[in-house]
Amino acid sequence: MPISLLVFLVFVATTLGITYWAAKRSRGASAYFAAGRQITAWQNGFAVAGDFMSGAAFLGIVGLIALQGFDGFLYSVGGFIAYVTILLLIAEPLRNAGKYTMGDVLAYRLRPRPVRAMAALSTMTIVTGYMIAQMVGAGALVKLLAGSGISYNIAVAGFGVLMMIYVVFGGMLATTWVQIVKAALLLTCTIVMVVLVLAHFGFSLGTFFAAASHVTFHQQGQLVVMDFLRPGLRYKPPHGSLDLISLSLALLFGTAGLPHILMRFYTVPDAKTARESVVWAMVLIGSFFVMTSIVGLGAATVVGPDYIVTRGGTNMAGPLLARALGGEVLLGTVGAVAFATILAVVAGLTISGSTSFAHDFWVNVIHRGVEQNSDETVLVARIAALGVGAISILLAIALGPNSNAGILATLAMAVAASANFPVILLSIFWRRFNTAGAVAGLSVGLLASIGLILISPTFMGLDSSNGPAIARHLFQAKAMFPLENPGILSVPLGFLAAIMGTLVTSEPSSESKFNELMVRANTGLGAEQSISH
Amino acid sequence: MKRLPESDPSRRPNEAEWNRVANSAEFRHLLAVKRIFIIPAFVFFLAYYLLLPVLVGYAPRLMSASVFGTVTVAYVFALSQFVVGWTIACLYLKASSRFDELVKELLKQNAFQQEDNPRGAK
Numbered sequence: 232m233p234i235s236l237l238v239f240l241v242f243v244a245t246t247l248g249i250t251y252w253a254a255k256r257s258r259g260a261s262a263y264f265a266a267g268r269q270i271t272a273w274q275n276g277f278a279v280a281g282d283f284m285s286g287a288a289f290l291g292i293v294g295l296i297a298l299q300g301f302d303g304f305l306y307s308v309g310g311f312i313a314y315v316t317i318l319l320l321i322a323e324p325l326r327n328a329g330k331y332t333m334g335d336v337l338a339y340r341l342r343p344r345p346v347r348a349m350a351a352l353s354t355m356t357i358v359t360g361y362m363i364a365q366m367v368g369a370g371a372l373v374k375l376l377a378g379s380g381i382s383y384n385i386a387v388a389g390f391g392v393l394m395m396i397y398v399v400f401g402g403m404l405a406t407t408w409v410q411i412v413k414a415a416l417l418l419t420c421t422i423v424m425v426v427l428v429l430a431h432f433g434f435s436l437g438t439f440f441a442a443a444s445h446v447t448f449h450q451q452g453q454l455v456v457m458d459f460l461r462p463g464l465r466y467k468p469p470h471g472s473l474d475l476i477s478l479s480l481a482l483l484f485g486t487a488g489l490p491h492i493l494m495r496f497y498t499v500p501d502a503k504t505a506r507e508s509v510v511w512a513m514v515l516i517g518s519f520f521v522m523t524s525i526v527g528l529g530a531a532t533v534v535g536p537d538y539i540v541t542r543g544g545t546n547m548a549g550p551l552l553a554r555a556l557g558g559e560v561l562l563g564t565v566g567a568v569a570f571a572t573i574l575a576v577v578a579g580l581t582i583s584g585s586t587s588f589a590h591d592f593w594v595n596v597i598h599r600g601v602e603q604n605s606d607e608t609v610l611v612a613r614i615a616a617l618g619v620g621a622i623s624i625l626l627a628i629a630l631g632p633n634s635n636a637g638i639l640a641t642l643a644m645a646v647a648a649s650a651n652f653p654v655i656l657l658s659i660f661w662r663r664f665n666t667a668g669a670v671a672g673l674s675v676g677l678l679a680s681i682g683l684i685l686i687s688p689t690f691m692g693l694d695s696s697n698g699p700a701i702a703r704h705l706f707q708a709k710a711m712f713p714l715e716n717p718g719i720l721s722v723p724l725g726f727l728a729a730i731m732g733t734l735v736t737s738e739p740s741s742e743s744k745f746n747e748l749m750v751r752a753n754t755g756l757g758a759e760q761s762i763s764h
Numbered sequence: 765m766k767r768l769p770e771s772d773p774s775r776r777p778n779e780a781e782w783n784r785v786a787n788s789a790e791f792r793h794l795l796a797v798k799r800i801f802i803i804p805a806f807v808f809f810l811a812y813y814l815l816l817p818v819l820v821g822y823a824p825r826l827m828s829a830s831v832f833g834t835v836t837v838a839y840v841f842a843l844s845q846f847v848v849g850w851t852i853a854c855l856y857l858k859a860s861s862r863f864d865e866l867v868k869e870l871l872k873q874n875a876f877q878q879e880d881n882p883r884g885a886k
Contacts, residue, residue, distance in 0.1 A: 301838055305817065308845045312813050315849050318856060319806050437833050444834035460836045461828040462820040472821025479817040483810075506860060510853045517846045524839075746786035747779065753794060754867045756785070 235563030235570075242416070242571045243393060246409045250397050253405035260605035261762055263402035263612065264331045264586050268761035270407055270498040276511020279495050281410030283310065283486070283512070284417055284519050286368040286573035287361075287640035290546040292520075295638075296527025297548035298536050300446070300459030302466050303527060305475065306641065307520035309482025314516065316487045318509040323502040324659045324752035325493060330759050332583075333493050333651060334591040337658050339751075340744035341666040344596050349673040351591040353650045354490040356677060358584035360643035361489070362577060362623045368636035369573045371546040372566055390574060391624035397578045398585065398616040402609075403498060406575075406582050413568075413575040414515065420568045421522045424549070427556040428529030443528040448536035459531050474714045478641060481718035485644025488651030491576075491583035500761040526552065546636050577623065585615035641716060642684050649721035650676030653729045659752060662745040664729070665738035672729025679724040683717030686710060790870040797866060801859045805852055812848055816841055 261267055270278065288310065295303025329335035334350035366387070373386045397405050432439040444458040457464060466475045486492060496505045530539060530548040534555050539548045550569065554562035589612035654672045657664045684690065691706040714720075751757055785791055820827050820838055827838035 301836070301842070302820075304839070304842055305820070308813075308816065308842050312809070312845055312849050315809050315852055316806075318853060319802050319809075440834045458828075458834070458836075460834055460839050461824075462836075462838045463824050463828070466821065472817075475817040475821045476814070479814060483813065503860075503864060506857070510857055513849060513853050517850060521843065521846055524842075743779065747782035749795075750782055750785045750791065753791070753798070754785075754870060756871065 233563055234560050235566045238564050238567035239570055242412070242567065245412060246393075246397065246405075246575075249408045249412070250401035250405040253401040253408065256404060259762070260331075260608050261759070262404065263609045264497070264582075264590065265494075265759075266402070266404040266407050266498040268498060268500050268759060270504075270508075272499065272504045272507035273511050274407065274411055275495055275499050275504070275508035276515060277414045278407045278410040278498075279492060279508060279512035280515035280519070281414030281417075281572075281575055282491050282495065282579045283516055284414060284572070285361075285365055285576040285640065286372075286569055287364040287636040288520075288523070289417060289421075289569055289572055290368040290371070290549060291364070291636035291638065291640065292523050293527045293530060293549040293552075294539070294545035294547065294636075295465070296459075296524060297530035297534070297539055297552075298545055299465040300443070300457065300528070300531065301462045302464050302475075304524045305478065306482070307523045309479050310486065311513070311517045311520045313483050313486030314509060314513045316483060317492070318506065318513070320656065320659075321487050321493070322496050322505045322509050325655075326496045326499065326502045326505040327755045327758045328659075328748055328752045329497060331494070331497055331590045332587045333488075333490065333655055334587065334595070337654060337669055338595065339658075339748050340741045341658070341664075341669050341738075344599070346666055346669050346673075347591040347595045349670050350651075351587045351596070353646075353673050353677050354587040354591070355584050356681070357488075357490060357643050357647050357651070358580045358587075358619070359622070360646060361491075361640055362580050364636045364639035364643060365573045365577050365580070366623065367639055368546050369570065371544060371636075372550065372569055372573075387624055390570075390577070391620050393574060394578045394581055395617055395620040398581045398620070399613045403494075403582060403586075406578050407495075407498060409575045409578060413571050416568050417572050418515065418519060420565055421519060421526060423561075424529070424553060424556070424565070425522050425525045427561075428525055428533065428552070431529070431533055431556060439525075439528070439532070442532040446531050446536065459528055470713045473719060474716060477645075477714050477716040477719035479718075480722050481641055481645035481648045481716050483648070484652040484722060485641075485646075485648035485718075488647030488655065489644065490587060490647075490651070491579045494583045494586065497759070501758065502755050529556075581616050581619045581623070584619045585612045588612070588615040638689065638715070642689065645684065645716055645718045645721060646677065646680040648718055649680040649725040650674075653722070653725040657726075657729050657733075659748070661733075662742055663733055665733050665736060665741040667736040667738070668729045668731075668733030671732030672725050675728030676721060676725030680717045680721035683712045683714075683721055687712045687715055687717065689715055785870075785874045788870070788874050790866070790873055794863065794866045794870060798863055801856070805856065809848065809852055813845060816845060 256262070292303060292306045295306060325336055328339055332350065332354070334347040337346045337350055369387065369390065397409055429439065432442065440460060444460050445456055446459045447454065447456050466472065499505050499508055526549055530552040534548070534551050539545070539551055543551060550562055550565050553565035589608050593611045594608055650673050653676060654669045657672070658669065688710040691708055691710040693707060693709060819841070827836065829837050831837055831840045
């Protein structure tokens with residue numbers, strides 16, 4: 232049996248065991264959606280890290296660094312630094328004032344129906360976008376591991392079924408533990424690769440960085456030597472500088488608006504644990520992202536950009552490096568861990584999407600906030616999870632591995648930064664904020680970011696017939712928006728719409744409930760309690 | 765298995781009580797103490813982080829200069845972001861134990877009749 236299949240089967244067996252255990256313990260809505268709010272700080276730290284160290288990060292960012300050096304590492308820095316925003320501004324108020332979703336925090340003092348409907352829409356959009364990014368990584372991986380005899384469609388279908396089992400039967404408790412196991416696996420695997428890269432250079436950082444400053448590869452048919460420790464390989468004039476700032480804004484604020492990350496803070500008993508879990512996550516995510524630079528530069532120096540581009544593409548730099556350093560055994564292991572990573576993140580995304588559908592849309596919009604019975608809510612969430620699973624399987628089969636998974640994930644983050652982040656922040660910190668502002672902010676942020684992405688060079692461009700084997704653009708015309716990332720325009724637009732919407736309307740009830748929200752957010756008075764079994 | 769509803773509206777304090785706590789001296793003090801830490805920490809971190817893409821974009825020569833060997837200013841600056849992030853996290857953990865004490869004190873002084881024991885829901 233190929234080693235990749237063996238490692239993956241062990242992971243699947245372990246996680247199915249976890250799911251069985253979780254399903255037996257899980258009773259009621261709070262258990263299903265928030266793991267009974269009994270996850271400890273280190274556990275949640277690992278789970279947040281697991282959710283964030285996604286296939287897109289492991290495959291995509293390593294690939295960017297391997298092909299474009301230092302500029303790719305800026306993705307890692309932004310992804311990590313975003314957790315300072317979450318730590319200082321978001322995690323504790325969210326835990327204290329909410330129940331299952333970010334819609335809860337908004338609905339506290341705003342009119343629940345319009346706000347929750349918009350929050351659910353934006354959550355589902357971001358979840359789907361993020362999911363596409365993960366699936367693109369999975370697709371590329373299957374191609375590389377094709378030797379193991381598994382076809383793309385079978386792998387994706389198997390994936391979808393497993394993910395649905397975790398989410399439908401195990402709920403948040405199972406998803407959390409799958410995430411913890413996977414985070415530990417991914418970190419171990421990355422540490423092994425870092426050690427092997429350094430061993431390759433005789434454990435001399437000087438030799439390693441010297442090699443990284445002289446990477447030879449072909450560019451437009453010519454052999455060039457580039458310094459991969461210098462910036463400027465990816466972000467070039469005329470728009471590179473602006474694009475970089477745009478990317479930084481999207482990473483900085485987008486992470487704080489990602490539904491599957493925010494939801495994790497409801498699984499802990501109180502705000503203090505939420506805070507400590509962010510610090511745990513920062514230690515894990517930071518170490519991981521620092522290591523991506525070694526692995527990425529290792530792939531650039533040991534394997535070389537030419538080989539990566541021709542033998543699997545941008546997302547395959549890490550796995551190809553694994554094969555170069557440790558042969559088929561390490562390739563199989565890294566491939567299986569990458570699969571496990573994607574599987575776990577997709578499960579996390581699915582549960583956040585289905586929770587938002589059941590809790591925000593079903594209970595609070597359709598049933599006007601009167602929950603007939605919590606078993607029904609859980610049933611709706613389970614059906615929604617099946618739906619999300621089915622849609623993502625179809626999307627994954629329809630979409631090819633044609634773009635860098637890290638870039639795609641960042642675009643989903645730009646949507647989160649433009650739509651979710653402004654309204655979450657304003658609703659916690661601005662007394663005057665009201666329903667019209669929230670609806671305007673969410674819809675303008677959503678439309679602006681998606682619209683700009685669609686007319687950006689990622690989706691719009693004229694393809695030359697003799698270029699390298701990159702995928703064709705969706706729209707064959709000159710890109711109307713010059714930047715790859717919309718953040719620099721769409722984040723201010725989201726804020727502006729939220730502020731303007733608020734200022735042109737008046738909603739005294741929202742202002743008068745601000746005191747309650749403030750007391751709750753800062754003291755934890757009246758916060759949701761954890762349940763005991 | 766029958767469980768108690770997670771939040772029983774009849775047990776919730778009314779608006780006047782929330783306002784009383786919000787206007788209490790203890791709560792105002794808590795917010796002031798939190799602001800003294802959080803606002804400067806956030807502004808510093810935001811400025812320090814955004815300096816990275818701005819310098820990389822607009823001062824590429826400075827960023828390509830060598831610190832030691834072939835290691836560039838850009839790479840060291842990027843790595844320093846991790847150190848800054850971890851440092852802020854540590855400082856915040858320390859500062860927040862003071863916040864927790866203030867909250868405890870505040871809850872003692874301003875307890876709601878209905879909810880002075882949050883686990884009173886059995």
